[in-house]
Amino acid sequence: MSSRIRVDTAAHGVPQQGRVAGPVAPPRVSARRRRPGVIALSLALIAAGGAGVAVLLLQVGNRTDVVTVIRDVQVGQVLSEDDLGRASVALDPALKAVRTDDLESVVGRRAAVELKPGSLLASSQVTSDNVVKAGEQLVPIGLEPQQIPATDLVPGQKVQLVHVPAPGTADTGATPDVAAQTIDGRVVKTSGAAPGTGAVVVDVATSANDGPTAVVWEAAGALRLVLAAADGD
Structure with missing residues (x-):
């Protein structure tokens, strides 16, 4: 009996308390499965980004050497x-x-x-013709704000x-069927509106015979400027 008791004690007593644990296996971590749709989207974004960079590089590389204006140049100036x-x-x-x-x-x-200054020069902005041609004269016409057409006056118009x-000298007895005296002209340049008054000066090229x-008429305050038809008729 005593022998059996010792066996039980050895099996369930001190040896059990002094048992050394063996190595512990690390927990198994399952790899995440990537969904095919996410992978496809990622590849598409990468491809789009690469295409954008390529286009940008192409635009930067595809440059043209052009002529610019660096100083104010007036109409007719060489x-x-x-x-x-x-x-x-x-x-x-x-x-x-x-x-x-x-x-x-x-x-x-x-x-x-x-x-x-700062603008690109276009071939249509230069000409070999003189602003005032042979047989013409340049007449400056002053216009008050109420006399300025709403349509912009541009060179060549x-x-x-x-x-x-003239004001105060109107002939009330003039017959209404008398045709007005007119002179044909061409706009060469228009100034900006004068500060305070808003007056504008228009340089008009006329024939040498009509210039004087x-x-x-201008000196007497008896001149007005009107736009001609688009076809000049």
């Missing part, structure tokens, strides 16, 4: 190299800017319109100079 600069830009095909290779072709020509009675008459 262009010099000091008036022009160069720039490399991503040019819209719709813009007909002068290329730097053609710079010499515009130097020495006249500005057909007023040119402002055809106008008529009309003789009207237009000056007399």
Whole structure:
């Protein structure tokens, strides 16, 4: 009996309390399964980003050397190299800017319109013609705010100079069927409105024969400017 008791004690007593635990296996972690849709979306975003970078690089690399305006140039002024600069830009095909290779072709020509610094120079903005042609004279016409047409006056636009009675000298007995005296002209340049008064000066090219008459009408305050028909009739 005593022998059996010792066996039980050895099995359930001290040896059980002093038992050394073996190595513990780490918990198993199952790998997350990636959904095919997420993978496809990720690949699409990467591809789109790469395409965007490619387009940007293509645009940056596809630049054109063009002529720019670096100083104020008035209508009719002869262009010099000091008036022009160069720039490399991503040019819209719709813009007909002068290329730097053609710079010499515009130097020495006249500005057909007023040119402002910072703008690109277009071939339509220069001309080989004189602003005032042979057989013409330039007449400055002063217009008060109420006499200025709502339509912008631009260089090259055809106008008529009309003789009207000066203020306070109207002939009330004049027959209404008498045709007004008119002079045909062409707008060369228009000034900005004068501070305070809003008056504008329009340079009008007329024939050399009509120029002196237009000056007399202007001096007497008996001249008005009207727009001619688009076809000049």
